[in-house]
Structures are given as C-alpha cells and as structure tokens.
Amino acid sequence: MRVGLFVTCVNxxxxxxxxxxxxxxxxxxxxxxGFPAGQTCCGQPQFNTGYRRETEPLVRxxxxxxxxxxxxxxxxxxxxxxxxxxxPRIGRKAAAEHRGxxxxxxxxxxxxxxxxxxxxxxxxxxxxxVGAYFPHSVTYHPSCHGLRMLGLGDRPRRLLDAVRGxxxxxxxxxxxxxxxxxxxxxxxxxxxxxxxxxxxxxxxxTGADVLCGADNSCLMHIGGIxxxxxxxxxxxxxxxILASTxxxxxx
Amino acid sequence: MSGxxxxxxxxxxxxxxxxxxxxLRGNLRHAxxxxxxxxxxxxxELADWAQLREAGKQIKDRTLRHLDExxxxxxxSVTAAGGTVHWAADGDEANRIVxxxxxxxxxxxxxxxxxxxxxxxxxxxxxxxEGIAAYETDLAELIVQLGEDRPSHIxxxxxxxxxxxxxxxxxxxxxxxxxxxxEGLTDSPAELAEAARLHLREKFLRxxxxxxxxxxxxxxxxxxxxxxxEGNGRMCLTxxxxxxxxxxxxxxVPTWQDLEVFLQTLPRSSTAxxxxxxxxxxxxxxxxxxxxxxxxxxxDNGRTxxxxxxxxxxxxxxxxxxxxxxxCPVYERAGGHAYGSVYPGPIGAILSPQLRGTESEIDASLxxxxxxxxxxxxxxxxxxxxxxxxxxxxxxxxxxxxxGHRLEKAAMKAAGWVLNHPAALAAxxxxxxxxxxxxxxxxxxxxxxxxxxxxxxxPPEPFRDWWKKNRT
Ligand code: SF4
Numbered sequence: 001m002r003v004g005l006f007v008t009c010v011n012x013x014x015x016x017x018x019x020x021x022x023x024x025x026x027x028x029x030x031x032x033x034g035f036p037a038g039q040t041c042c043g044q045p046q047f048n049t050g051y052r053r054e055t056e057p058l059v060r061x062x063x064x065x066x067x068x069x070x071x072x073x074x075x076x077x078x079x080x081x082x083x084x085x086x087x088p089r090i091g092r093k094a095a096a097e098h099r100g101x102x103x104x105x106x107x108x109x110x111x112x113x114x115x116x117x118x119x120x121x122x123x124x125x126x127x128x129x130v131g132a133y134f135p136h137s138v139t140y141h142p143s144c145h146g147l148r149m150l151g152l153g154d155r156p157r158r159l160l161d162a163v164r165g166x167x168x169x170x171x172x173x174x175x176x177x178x179x180x181x182x183x184x185x186x187x188x189x190x191x192x193x194x195x196x197x198x199x200x201x202x203x204x205x206t207g208a209d210v211l212c213g214a215d216n217s218c219l220m221h222i223g224g225i226x227x228x229x230x231x232x233x234x235x236x237x238x239x240x241i242l243a244s245t246x247x248x249x250x251x
Numbered sequence: 252m253s254g255x256x257x258x259x260x261x262x263x264x265x266x267x268x269x270x271x272x273x274x275l276r277g278n279l280r281h282a283x284x285x286x287x288x289x290x291x292x293x294x295x296e297l298a299d300w301a302q303l304r305e306a307g308k309q310i311k312d313r314t315l316r317h318l319d320e321x322x323x324x325x326x327x328s329v330t331a332a333g334g335t336v337h338w339a340a341d342g343d344e345a346n347r348i349v350x351x352x353x354x355x356x357x358x359x360x361x362x363x364x365x366x367x368x369x370x371x372x373x374x375x376x377x378x379x380x381e382g383i384a385a386y387e388t389d390l391a392e393l394i395v396q397l398g399e400d401r402p403s404h405i406x407x408x409x410x411x412x413x414x415x416x417x418x419x420x421x422x423x424x425x426x427x428x429x430x431x432x433x434e435g436l437t438d439s440p441a442e443l444a445e446a447a448r449l450h451l452r453e454k455f456l457r458x459x460x461x462x463x464x465x466x467x468x469x470x471x472x473x474x475x476x477x478x479x480x481e482g483n484g485r486m487c488l489t490x491x492x493x494x495x496x497x498x499x500x501x502x503x504v505p506t507w508q509d510l511e512v513f514l515q516t517l518p519r520s521s522t523a524x525x526x527x528x529x530x531x532x533x534x535x536x537x538x539x540x541x542x543x544x545x546x547x548x549x550x551d552n553g554r555t556x557x558x559x560x561x562x563x564x565x566x567x568x569x570x571x572x573x574x575x576x577x578x579c580p581v582y583e584r585a586g587g588h589a590y591g592s593v594y595p596g597p598i599g600a601i602l603s604p605q606l607r608g609t610e611s612e613i614d615a616s617l618x619x620x621x622x623x624x625x626x627x628x629x630x631x632x633x634x635x636x637x638x639x640x641x642x643x644x645x646x647x648x649x650x651x652x653x654x655g656h657r658l659e660k661a662a663m664k665a666a667g668w669v670l671n672h673p674a675a676l677a678a679x680x681x682x683x684x685x686x687x688x689x690x691x692x693x694x695x696x697x698x699x700x701x702x703x704x705x706x707x708x709x710p711p712e713p714f715r716d717w718w719k720k721n722r723t
Binding site for chain 1: 262263266267270271276561580581584585618619620621622623624625626628629639642644645646647648649650659660663664666667669670671673676677680683699700702703704705706707709710712713714715717718719722
C-alpha cells in the first residue's frame with residue numbers, strides 16, 4: 001500500500017507539527033508514507049471565493065503529484081472535501097465550457113483515493129485504538145466540512161474514545177459552525193468573530209484542557225480567539241493527540 | 252423587488268449593527284434554536300424522510316424543466332373554472348394589474364393573506380400610492396405592519412421582536428389602523444392574540460376584496476393552495492367578493508398527487524407540525540359560495556432568467572419553509588434585515604442576487620454572506636445545494652469586477668502562480684519562518700482578522716523542511 005501525505009498548505013506553513021504527527025502515527029501503524037514535494041494547495045480558498053479558473057492548475061497538480069500512490073491521506077476535512085466534492089464540479093464545468101475532459105479525468109482519478117485522516121484510520125486500516133496516550137480532558141469540535149460534506153460521523157470520537165488517559169467532554173452546540181469559513185472570516189469579520197466567540201464560550205464551559213478538531217484552519221480561528229481571550233484551554237489537532245504515546249508524549 | 256430595500260449597504264455593513272445588538276441576538280437565538288430542535292424531532296418521526304426529500308426535488312425539477320407547458324395548462328384550467336389569468340413580467344406590472352383590479356371594484360381597502368410574492372414586489376406600498384389601504388391579517392405580518400417595520404424571517408416576519416415589544420406596538424398603533432388594543436393589555440401571548448383577533452375581525456367582516464399568494468398551484472385543475480396556522484388566511488379567501496392571487500410562476504405542481512409530498516415536508520420543515528392546521532384550496536369561482544370574481548396574477552420578476560442558469564435554477568425549487576434560516580449560524584447573528592430583501596437567510600443569499608442581478612452593493616455581497624457550513628443544505632426539504640449555488644454566484648460577482656474584486660483577483664492570480672511553483676512556495680515559507688520573531692501579533696493590514704483573533708505563531712520551519720531533514 002503506497003500512501004501519499006497531502007499535508008495541505010496551512011499545515012505546511014503554519015502547523016508542521018500536525019504533519020509530523022500524521023507521519024509518526026501512520027508509521028507506527030506500519031504504513032509507509034511518502035511526501036511528494038511538488039504538492040502545494042488544494043485550491044479551496046480560491047474556489048470558494050469565486051476564482052474557479054485559478055484552481056484548475058492545482059487540480060492537475062494534485063492528480064500528477066499523487067499519481068504514484070494508492071491512497072492520499074490528509075489531516076484536513078475541508079481539503080479532502082474540496083477534492084471529493086469540488087474537483088468533479090471543476091471538471092464538469094470545464095467540459096461544459098468546451099475545454100475538454102482532462103480536468104474531469106484528473107478529478108475522477110483523485111476522488112476515490114483521497115481520504116481524510118480519521119476515515120483512513122477507521123475505514124482503510126480498520127483501527128480505532130491507535131495505541132495513543134494523552135492524559136488530559138478534551139472536548140471535540142467537528143468541523144463542518146468533515147461533518148457534513150464528508151460525513152465523518154463518529155469516527156473521530158471513536159478514535160478519541162480509545163485514547164488511554166483521555167477524558168472526553170461534551171461540547172454544547174458542537175455541530176454549529178465556528179465561523180471560520182475561509183475568506184468569510186475576513187469578508188464578514190463581525191459575524192465570523194461572533195460565531196467564534198460563542199464556540200469558545202461553549203468550549204471553555206466544558207472545563208476541558210484541550211479543544212480538539214480535525215481541521216487546522218478552523219482551529220487557527222478558534223485558537224486565535226482563545227489566545228486573545230487568554231482562555232484556559234488550547235486548540236490542538238486530533239492527529240497530535242493520536243500520535244502522542246507514553247514513550248513519546250505530546251509536548 | 253420592493254423599493255424599501257433600494258440602496259441597502261452591503262451585507263457585512265448591515266450585519267455589523269445586528270451582531271452588536273444584544274436584544275436582537277437574544278430574540279433570534281431563542282426563536283431559531285427552539286424551532287430547529289422541534290423540526291429535527293418532527294422530521295425524525297418519518298422513516299421515509301430521505302425519499303420524500305428526493306421526491307420533492309424530482310417533482311420540482313421536472314416541473315421546472317417543462318414550466319412553459321404547465322403554465323399554459325394552468326391558465327386553461329383556471330379560465331375553465333371561471334377565473335381570469337394575468338401575466339406580469341415584473342413587480343411594477345403586477346402592481347399595476349392588482350391596483351387596476353381593486354379600483355375596478357370601487358373599493359379602497361383590501362385584506363391580505365400573508366404572501367411572500369406580494370412583499371417581493373412591494374404591493375402594499377404600491378397600493379397605498381393609489382389610495383388603497385392593504386391590511387395584513389397574519390399575526391406576525393400584522394406586528395410588522397403596525398410597527399412600520401420590515402419582515403426579518405420568511406415564516407415568522409416578527410421573529411426579531413419579543414413579547415414586550417409586541418405589546419408596546421399594539422398598544423401604541425392599533426387605534427390608528429382600526430379597533431384599538433384593549434385597555435391594560437399585558438404581554439401574555441393569549442392576551443396579545445385576542446387583541447389581534449378583535450382588531451382583525453372588524454376588517455374581515457368589512458372587506459370586499461382579498462389578496463393572497465399561494466404555496467402551490469395545481470396545473471391539472473387550476474387549484475391554488477395556501478397552508479397556514481392561524482385561519483386568518485382562510486377568512487380572507489372565503490369572505491370577500493373579489494379574490495386576487497399573486498403567485499410566482501415556479502409555484503406550480505402538475506397534479507394533486509404531487510401535493511402529497513409537499514404537504515408532508517412543508518409543515519414539518521417550517522413549523523415542525525405534522526400537518527398544517529389550515530390547508531385551503533380554491534379553484535376559480537363557485538356560484539353563491541366564496542368570492543364571485545377570481546384573478547390570478549402570474550409573476551415572473553426574474554424567475555425565467557434564474558431558470559436559464561443551470562446551477563442557480565435549483566433555487567426555484569424552494570417551498571419557502573424557512574428551515575434553512577433557522578439552522579443558519581450567520582442568519583442567527585446578522586438577523587433578517589441585513590439581507591436587504593424579503594428573502595433573508597441562506598435562501599435569500601442565493602435567490603435575491605438571481606432575481607435582482609448582482610449589480611447593487613447588497614446583491615454583490617449576498618453570495619459571500621455564508622461560511623459555507625452546509626447546515627442549510629442538510630435541512631432543505633427539496634435538497635437545494637445552497638453552498639454550491641453560493642460559490643457559483645461568487646464566481647459571477649468576482650468575474651464582474653468592481654469594488655474590491657480587482658485587487659482580490661490580482662492577489663488570487665499571484666497566489667496561483669506561487670502555488671503552481673512549489674520551489675517559490677517553499678522559499679517563501681522558509682523566509683517567513685526564519686524571520687518569525689519580526690512578525691507582530693496584531694497586524695495593522697490584517698485588521699479584520701486581528702480585531703478579535705490573534706494570528707498563529709509561525710513555526711521554526713515548514714513541514715516540507717522537516718520532511719527533507721528527517722525522511723529523505
Ligand atoms: S431553501 Fe429549502 S430550507 Fe430554505 S426555505 Fe427554501 S425549501 Fe426551505
């Protein structure tokens with residue numbers, strides 16, 4: 001099984017620890033991980049802001065870079081959703097504009113092998129207990145794209161439930177959007193901040209040490225509010241919790 | 252659409268005020284959360300919800316594909332049943348037709364059934380300009396009218412008002428419109444409802460002309476259908492001598508059998524009821540029973556243009572249940588008025604820019620009034636993929652250029668180049684990481700972000716450098 005890591009641009013530049021955690025976690029589970037250096041970004045920021053044509057080179061690039069792999073794994077629900085839901089749309093629209101089927105074919109190759117991390121662990125590797133140890137109280141925020149576009153369901157929670165030492169706390173209004181939404185956070189800053197502040201209020205009231213999620217872009221927004229408010233909990237990507245063990249605990 | 256909204260500021264500007272209005276946010280939060288929880292229970296009762304949703308979608312899509320044929324069939328059935336059909340290309344034409352019909356009766360006042368279509372075209376204001384008083388009879392619509400306010404929700408136009416505010420509006424204004432509110436009116440729901448009942452009764456018994464919209468029109472028989480909770484609509488549909496219905500052309504269903512699907516999905520999605528308390532149907536005229544003169548005004552007002560857009564046309568499936576408003580986190584904070592239209596919330600964000608075009612400031616901003624969280628698509632009983640249409644319309648807005656978008660396009664192009672040259676991207680990331688001590692936490696340029704959030708700290712090295720050092 002050849003697995004390529006799609007680390008995503010946000011993780012590459014801002015959250016390398018998440019990428020490192022995925023590599024260590026997958027290797028611990030016996031998976032050989034590759035990282036094609038020509039990868040960049042899934043194109044979601046451009047696509048969702050209305051610049052579809054600008055994302056086309058990235059659809060081609062994704063297809064080309066991951067061609068040698070059986071699976072692509074990414075620690076980002078929204079980037080996985082971009083590939084699975086929007087690459088085919090980009091392909092269809094290009095074909096409808098009489099520009100051939102090349103993009104549609106690239107999408108058709110990319111979609112079936114692209115997995116969000118928790119899907120890959122549960123559905124492909126068939127593991128729920130990944131041998132992690134994380135002695136903290138944790139509350140989980142399911143990001144919208146993972147929740148609704150990918151339908152991750154209870155996979156992340158089942159993985160967290162199996163972590164030794166971890167105490168999972170219910171988050172009120174868990175399924176409500178945190179207000180990030182890519183450029184929405186800038187274009188509609190007031191509404192975005194109001195949504196984020198409500199999310200933070202609910203997270204703080206759980207009394208947990210850690211707010212965990214499977215998408216660093218949402219965590220960047222929530223974490224930014226947490227830090228601004230000096231809130232007593234920190235945002236952390238799920239992969240870093242799953243990578244943490246007794247021998248090598250999360251720092 | 253209604254002139255009331257002309258010159259509205261963009262959504263972000265209009266929303267800012269609402270976001271900081273604690274009373275408004277409290278009212279909206281309470282109302283939307285209550286109804287959304289009830290809806291979820293009502294929907295969960297049906298084992299075949301997914302099939303009903305799919306059926307509703309299919310019926311609407313098939314009807315829209317053959318809309319021209321069904322409209323002709325409808326006109327024939329209505330005419331055969333003794334009614335008269337009028338065609339209106341836009342709001343002005345519809346208003347002219349209705350005003351003319353009212354004037355022909357010699358009347359100076361009309362009672363109205365709650366209707367989105369007549370709000371869309373600003374009918375009340377148009378009639379007023381002709382010296383005709385239009386009285387809203389739906390309770391929430393009455394509150395909005397008496398309060399000289401604008402509706403902020405499809406189903407509950409006064410959702411932004413609490414009981415105390417409603418009591419104050421009734422006590423202050425009812426006397427100007429007819430029967431005054433009873434002395435010593437309190438804010439108990441029963442007393443408020445009774446005050447409205449007494450006030451409206453006078454109007455029902457006097458009015459000679461009724462004006463309605465319709466939830467559905469059945470092509471095979473020319474029947475119109477209104478579903479409601481209060482029964483006030485039924486009074487307006489049966490008591491007056493003349494009935495004028497103004498209906499958007501997309502409201503057709505081919506047969507009575509098709510109604511079966513929507514009469515299950517609409518009430519559960521909108522009021523979380525298994526069935527609407529009142530379902531009224533009327534077909535043309537009947538001797539010595541109900542209105543003796545019936546007119547149907549078929550309204551286009553941007554609908555055929557919407558139909559021509561392959562992605563955007565799904566907005567015409569909408570049955571105005573308002574479920575998408577009640578789950579929308581943006582609507583909950585921004586309130587209905589910020590959407591600058593009688594159609595607020597997620598459906599408004601895709602419908603208004605299609606019906607009106609994307610030229611005005613407000614219409615160009617509406618496709619961006621969403622975090623694309625997808626909650627609206629999940630609840631929509633006719634499976635309108637609202638996020639898909641939003642992104643589709645963003646493409647249209649970004650393409651037309653205009654304020655802000657030229658800079659944005661240049662930035663997107665530059666980013667696009669970097670993202671297609673991994674070496675340049677890696678160099679940029681590396682440079683940023685090395686100079687990370689110099690990056691201030693609150694960037695002046697990134698004000699919109701850093702007003703309420705800190706920027707993340709830059710890591711010592713990007714992932715790709717870690718990989719190079721440790722795995723190759
Ligand atoms: S878009 Fe769907 S959920 Fe929203 S009002 Fe229309 S039918 Fe209801």
